[in-house]
Amino acid sequence: MRLWDTLREFSSKYRPSGKDSRKKVQRKPRTHRPRDLRVEQMEDRVLLSITPGTLDRVWQDTLERAIQQAADLNRYSDAQLQSTTDWVVGIGEEMNPSQVATLLGAQYVTVPTGIKGAYVFRFSSNLNWRTVIQRLENAQVVNYFYPLVGQERSLRLIPNDPLFVQQWHLLNTGQSGGVPGADLNVVNVWDTYQGDGVIIGIVDDGIDTLHADLVANYRADLSYDYFANDSDPQHELPSDSGHGTAVAGTAAAVGNNATGVTGVAFDAQLAAIRLISGSTTDLQEAQALSHRSDLISIYNNSWGPAGPSAIGFSVFAGPGPLTLAAIQQGVTTGRNGLGNIYVFAAGNDGYLLDNVNYDGFANLRYVIAVGALNENGQQAFYSEPGACLFVVAPGGELADPNDFASGIITTDWTGTNGFDAGNYAGVQGTSFAAPAVSGVIALMLQANPNLTYRDVQYILAQTARKVDPADADWTTNAAGYHINHKYGFGAVDAAAAVQAARNWKPVGPELAIDSGVFQVNRIIPDNSAVGISSTVSMASDINRVEWVEVTVDISHISPGDLEIVLVSPSGTQSVLATPHIHNPFDTGVRWTFTTNRNWGETSGGDWTLIVRDRVGGVVGRLNSWRLTVYGQQVPGTPPDLVAVIPNEGSLIEEGAELLVAPRELILRFNEGQQLNPNTLGAIQFRAYPKMAFSKMTM
Numbered sequence: 001m002r003l004w005d006t007l008r009e010f011s012s013k014y015r016p017s018g019k020d021s022r023k024k025v026q027r028k029p030r031t032h033r034p035r036d037l038r039v040e041q042m043e044d045r046v047l048l049s050i051t052p053g054t055l056d057r058v059w060q061d062t063l064e065r066a067i068q069q070a071a072d073l074n075r076y077s078d079a080q081l082q083s084t085t086d087w088v089v090g091i092g093e094e095m096n097p098s099q100v101a102t103l104l105g106a107q108y109v110t111v112p113t114g115i116k117g118a119y120v121f122r123f124s125s126n127l128n129w130r131t132v133i134q135r136l137e138n139a140q141v142v143n144y145f146y147p148l149v150g151q152e153r154s155l156r157l158i159p160n161d162p163l164f165v166q167q168w169h170l171l172n173t174g175q176s177g178g179v180p181g182a183d184l185n186v187v188n189v190w191d192t193y194q195g196d197g198v199i200i201g202i203v204d205d206g207i208d209t210l211h212a213d214l215v216a217n218y219r220a221d222l223s224y225d226y227f228a229n230d231s232d233p234q235h236e237l238p239s240d241s242g243h244g245t246a247v248a249g250t251a252a253a254v255g256n257n258a259t260g261v262t263g264v265a266f267d268a269q270l271a272a273i274r275l276i277s278g279s280t281t282d283l284q285e286a287q288a289l290s291h292r293s294d295l296i297s298i299y300n301n302s303w304g305p306a307g308p309s310a311i312g313f314s315v316f317a318g319p320g321p322l323t324l325a326a327i328q329q330g331v332t333t334g335r336n337g338l339g340n341i342y343v344f345a346a347g348n349d350g351y352l353l354d355n356v357n358y359d360g361f362a363n364l365r366y367v368i369a370v371g372a373l374n375e376n377g378q379q380a381f382y383s384e385p386g387a388c389l390f391v392v393a394p395g396g397e398l399a400d401p402n403d404f405a406s407g408i409i410t411t412d413w414t415g416t417n418g419f420d421a422g423n424y425a426g427v428q429g430t431s432f433a434a435p436a437v438s439g440v441i442a443l444m445l446q447a448n449p450n451l452t453y454r455d456v457q458y459i460l461a462q463t464a465r466k467v468d469p470a471d472a473d474w475t476t477n478a479a480g481y482h483i484n485h486k487y488g489f490g491a492v493d494a495a496a497a498v499q500a501a502r503n504w505k506p507v508g509p510e511l512a513i514d515s516g517v518f519q520v521n522r523i524i525p526d527n528s529a530v531g532i533s534s535t536v537s538m539a540s541d542i543n544r545v546e547w548v549e550v551t552v553d554i555s556h557i558s559p560g561d562l563e564i565v566l567v568s569p570s571g572t573q574s575v576l577a578t579p580h581i582h583n584p585f586d587t588g589v590r591w592t593f594t595t596n597r598n599w600g601e602t603s604g605g606d607w608t609l610i611v612r613d614r615v616g617g618v619v620g621r622l623n624s625w626r627l628t629v630y631g632q633q634v635p636g637t638p639p640d641l642v643a644v645i646p647n648e649g650s651l652i653e654e655g656a657e658l659l660v661a662p663r664e665l666i667l668r669f670n671e672g673q674q675l676n677p678n679t680l681g682a683i684q685f686r687a688y689p690k691m692a693f694s695k696m697t698m
Helices: 055-070 078-082 097-102 129-138 187-191 243-252 282-288 321-333 431-446 453-463 494-502
Strands: 035-043 045-050 084-091 107-110 118-122 142-147 201-204 269-274 298-301 339-347 367-373 391-394 408-411 424-426 511-512 518-524 532-538 542-555 560-566 573-577 588-595 605-613 619-630 641-647 665-668 694-695
Touching: 045 431, 055 142, 055 511, 078 129, 084 097, 084 129, 097 107, 097 118, 129 142, 187 494, 201 243, 201 431, 243 269, 243 408, 243 431, 282 321, 298 431, 321 339, 339 431, 339 453, 339 665, 367 431, 367 453, 391 431, 408 431, 453 494, 518 532, 518 605, 542 560, 542 605, 560 588, 573 588, 605 619
Parallel strands: 201 269, 201 298, 298 339, 339 367, 367 391, 665 694
Antiparallel strands: 035 045, 084 118, 084 142, 107 118, 408 424, 511 619, 518 619, 532 605, 542 588, 542 619, 560 573, 560 605, 641 665
């Protein structure tokens, strides 16, 4: 019980009565058990407390309201009432429905499920509806009645775009041979939200600004070309492939316009930020990722450092200082202080043992790293795993380069310059899983524009759907989150995420605790499954962990031999690095790894770093490491209050009035409860005019 939280608004039931025959519903008087309303008055401020109703009583109230609404005959036209022969009639449970039906000149049809004392009676179609109502109103045994009028029901909004039926990532019916339902679960959202008013920045190689399925959503005034340093982000040859157009269409191609494809957030607006058309500098990247951060809500980034498929080996590479600062500023001050949302593709070299934790962009705690699913709801062969992987979404998996059915069907650079010879193409990659998530976030922001960037992360983590449940890597952390290195928290569920966003309570301020650099200076045993471990103990200042950063300094001329694992106090393991093809010029691992697998856990206790050298031939050394934990301190459950004593006097009785504000209040709680700063901090006190206490004792 929270002492001052008992102040509530209390409204009695309002039962309008009508004199018109359509409104009149004869009912036997009902006896309602009153809610135990208690009033305690201090000066001219009233504290109200109300005993919660039982589930059964709440359900009965809900049912009565539904019956009252159905029994309001003004809801129906004369034609509807005249065409109705079947009526739901409420009589006492002890009554014989056949006898009552005969009394009314009707036929007893059936007993509907779920409502005691309710039956379906059928009247002759030759009877005028007013006669039927008169009979029902005059029958003393009838408590209520309403007509079973046929209601028009429509399918959820299904876009009229001709290629929508092929977009299995939006609505998977098995049309491409995949598993029905393995999609974004977005169609039902479109009845209410389509991304209106939300701007998605497509940081890519430009877009086809004149594409028939993009032009209506394109914002030229918010677009820029940071590669060529001009205001036209249109694709150019020979540097561009049309990648950005495919990304943009996935997120926000115009929907329901009888043209081409449908975007996830098909009414969102698109700002094209051309950047990835060649080598880029730290300054260019910083400028692109902070471009119009006041108006752009989401920055979609379907790119990252080159990996094994391009250069033959994995690299630890990420943003320069300017870009890092730009992203940090974006989440801090962007969107008028709510924070910009940065979405990054996890990478496509999973089949070459690459890992998203080696990508310094996707590895940042500020961003949402997105992996890819195929049409069966399983990890696409190319999608990179990692401890920082946040969620997954459909990205396609093309078994045949000439068969696009299993890919993501989206917009293509108009003409012959893009992925295909036409204006649309089937594509695959985490490049297209990422904009699908950006589209879902746009729907969330339309539902609740006040979400912070951390709110968005929480919602996605809490509403993600567990896919490929037979995969052996699934586990549950100490806070109850399902986690998997291949799938993060799971597949994005648009309907669940939007529903959660609507009434989301903002998360508390972000806190951080840091271990400082912990010197180890120990040899890592060669070709050993045991390796070495090092432990640091952290305080319990954070009881809801969000992100954990592990900064390591390891000397090793063959760093691709190493496996690095972090174990939390709760036993949750984060695999930060696994054996891979390493950069031949590397002499070790000096990197900050990030994991979200401890989401919701506590910071307090021993954190253990394990480093194993899985390949023989070279010996290395763990020089040092550092642990930083980010999250929030959430107040605990307040203790149960059993007594309030003013001015060292007697107990305040139920309903008692105090004419003068007390100098002090003593609060007494049930025995055996844990009283500490966390639980006491959960007690909410509210100040009211004319109420001032000089002392309060608990």
